[in-house]
Amino acid sequence: MTAPAAGQFCLRLLRRQLLLAVRRPVEIGNPLLFFAMVVALFPLGLGPAPGTLAGFASGVLWITALLSNLLTSDAVFRSDFEDGSLEQLLLAPQPLFLSVLAYIGAHWLTTGLLLALVSPVFALMLNLSTAALGALVASLLIGTALLSLIGGIGASLTVGLKRGGMLISLLILPLYMPVLIFGSAAVQAAVSGLPAGPYLAILGAMLCLAIALAPLAMAAGLRISIDA
Amino acid sequence: MTAPAAGQFCLRLLRRQLLLAVRRPVEIGNPLLFFAMVVALFPLGLGPAPGTLAGFASGVLWITALLSNLLTSDAVFRSDFEDGSLEQLLLAPQPLFLSVLAYIGAHWLTTGLLLALVSPVFALMLNLSTAALGALVASLLIGTALLSLIGGIGASLTVGLKRGGMLISLLILPLYMPVLIFGSAAVQAAVSGLPAGPYLAILGAMLCLAIALAPLAMAAGLRISIDA
């Protein structure tokens, strides 16, 4: 029995992570409910006038998606670190930067993807113009993948820390900001009848860059963290 | 050597929790930085116009304080559960509902109190009128204590769950909402030149109720969780 090829191994990891997610349906439903509730907080906090709300809908939805991602990113490698699986992963002969992509992929499938798909419901609740729904979903699809990759870097650097705590939010929130800007700009553009394409293209370019570089940073981060 | 009296024991627990917090200065500084960064997200998402921002400042600050509390609540009992300290606490002869107050007290001192004290800085960054600063600090002081107590209930109920994850946010966000409503209303009133006192009084009444009842709920929750 020889070690499986990297691609096959990644697929196995992906299935494992998805299986783990399915074992905690709460965990999957939760970002959605969190999304719903935080969206509900805004009218409570900012005042419920429909006109003003609609103006801020794109920002509110994007900020909420970002926070929801922030909340779940910390857990990407945490449980594997705590039960010793991460050690085993680091010792595996397959290249680590591919393996981590499987983790991030599973994270995105169980948070970002779902969030993007249900976001139109909340957009309607906030009176976002229907013309912008397409841009919203598209920007969230690309944007949450980016957020997951960035969050993975933060998670990999902090997973081994005894004294880490919420450190991850400090590390990754500044890096999240460009994503937020372009994401909400895309929706805002669609609301005002302008093309959202350029913004989505920029998000896409950033995603390509992140897919190429983030796994390397994550692999390095994990190797360091296991030795903290 | 006889077991110390409940009050003395509580004090010891409080000192222990504060010592643990001091051992992770990052953990203390972090809610503040989180506060700062999330506050910064809003102008990025909603647009930087000073006028509109000022109108939303009270809501934004309160929502951020609430999220910051939400993020840290989960950890109140988590590490004690994981290393077995919680078992020992449950077996202690002193009444559990007093002991948990020490945990919540320490949590509030290291998050809510600090947050309330630095909030004027962020209020100024959001152009909140200076007349409302007093109401902001007062409402946050009372409100975050309330949030900590409510968060503690959620934490006690979910701490033992293998499949808990973000469940806590689902449990406590609905309970947070009244606090958010009255808290941001107090600040909003002060901004419009109305007296904030009535809202603060309501928050105070809620706090009294929570101090009386939440510890009982937490004690029951912990006893159930340890057996999950």
Place this chain on the structure above:
Amino acid sequence: MWPIFHKLGSPPWLYAIAGSILRWLLPITLLALVTGAVWGLLFTQPERIQGNSYRIIYIHVPAAVVALAGYYVMALAGAVSLIWRMKMADVAMKAAAPVGAAFTFIALFTGAIWGKPTWGTWWVWDARITSMLILFFLYLGVVALYEAFDNKEAASKACAVLSLVGMVNIPIIYKSVDWWYALHQGATIKFTGESSIDSSMMYPLLLMIGAFYALFTCCLLLNMRVEILQRESRTQWVKKLATKAGRP
């Protein structure tokens, strides 16, 4: 090339060389700072619109310029430490982070002080200001991450990774924030006042910028020396140094 690298990797040599650089750089820095400050604060005209309040420019702008440059210094040191595994690059990176954070804070603080009289508010969500704030967070992230690790060697590597990630992101952040500002441009204030800068104000400003660069270098070297001593505290040469210094 290699011999220099090898020497740079040697703590006693670096400690000594940093000491001798400081010996002449420190006086020069102080001199330039004092001259620049006196020239700028006492011997220039009050500005037409802002009156005297503009004089804070002599601290604000140099601090802002150096804060940004500091990040690249830190990230570069991080890259060297990752690629060539040079321990002294770790030291440089670790030493640069708090200094850079301090300069960023000075820029933010003086900017806020300046904003009150000129804009009537302490803070505006302007593109430049916002990106400066983000830079401050990036610095703090590196400092906090370093503090959170127990194994300081691992801490340096982790910070190196983080600062490299940050370096890739800084242009993106700046670009995006600029864009964002342009998008929402409304009643906000533009503050690139280059046109209003008179050459009589310009020269002391340039001098101050130079002085701040030197100040940054001094702080960096001082910090590095402390760090080297801490890391090497068990070695023979540090013990010898300590006993020599302790002798009356």
Place this chain on the structure above:
Amino acid sequence: MPSSPTGAPLLAARSLCLERGGRQLFRNLSFDILAGQLWQIEGSNGAGKTSLMRILCGLSRYGYEGSVERHVPFLYLGHQSAVKALLTPRENLAFHVSGEGQYGNEQIESALAEVGLYGYEDVASHTLSAGQHRRVNLARLLLSDTSLWLLDEPFTAIDTAGVDALQALLASHVAAGGAVVMTSHQALEVACDVHVLNLGAGATV
């Protein structure tokens, strides 16, 4: 089998039955723990030793039948060590959450020295080795003045010298009129009677 010292039992179990995951772990288990007794609960992996210990100390409250009477304060050490990674061993003992008395500093120091942690009093506990970590917890045995000890696998990760010292401690505690209930996969070598409770398939006593 038990020699019967006089006096009321420190802890009495009455017809305990436990079923977990469709398996009957034990049935109608009744026994009295008297002062001066050392009980060892035996059984293969998954026999139900830990489950029984948690029922005895009161942490498990649901899902079993029967009752347990606890007549004296007791000390329970479980699989987890209740040692905070961020605190030093000294602080861990000084701020212990088990609600016992406040130990003095000399007491703590001598207890730590006795469990072989001399020189490690003030390092963060997460830098300790696995065995040292558990030894911090064992120091509580020296500090506590409870007469009943419930110990779930106290020898885990402890080296041979440590195991010998711990066995001597248990024997002296029993000789001084205390009582010990413990689980272990190792046979005990102590200078006192050992009451063995074997949790075979569906044990009853």
Place this chain on the structure above:
Amino acid sequence: MPSSPTGAPLLAARSLCLERGGRQLFRNLSFDILAGQLWQIEGSNGAGKTSLMRILCGLSRYGYEGSVERHVPFLYLGHQSAVKALLTPRENLAFHVSGEGQYGNEQIESALAEVGLYGYEDVASHTLSAGQHRRVNLARLLLSDTSLWLLDEPFTAIDTAGVDALQALLASHVAAGGAVVMTSHQALEVACDVHVLNLGAGATV
């Protein structure tokens, strides 16, 4: 002391030195692990056994001097069991992250049966007892075809029957031309030579 089988070493340590928290744990440690050898690393709590194992397998990369050459794929089992609480034992083995081959279902079932988990294949691992939990991990020894095993305290929480079976497994692995490096506080009773590496105060070999 070592009998010297022929062949290149599977793993070679070259002048390893480690200092932790101001204590010199070992110095100038050099040894070759050859096929057919069983090494036991001994030492009291805190002697540096785990630290050495982590250096040998490559998880520790900073803070020590010397070098380790690893010439063959190996299997490392550490203090933590790498068993996911939410997955069943079967799934834990089928989806193992260590990058080995894909095990077939029958293989997994027979391995689990052999470590005494027959009937527990499909319960969530967090309901297993401490020893059963570790046995899931030990099943990997039966499935893996790596020739070098690095085992950090494999007997922890395992009952006596389990320890005997595991020792037999180690002996047969060594007899089949594999090699084992392990730590344990128990003396080994195996049918082959044991090379003991004692990490006394500042050990050198």
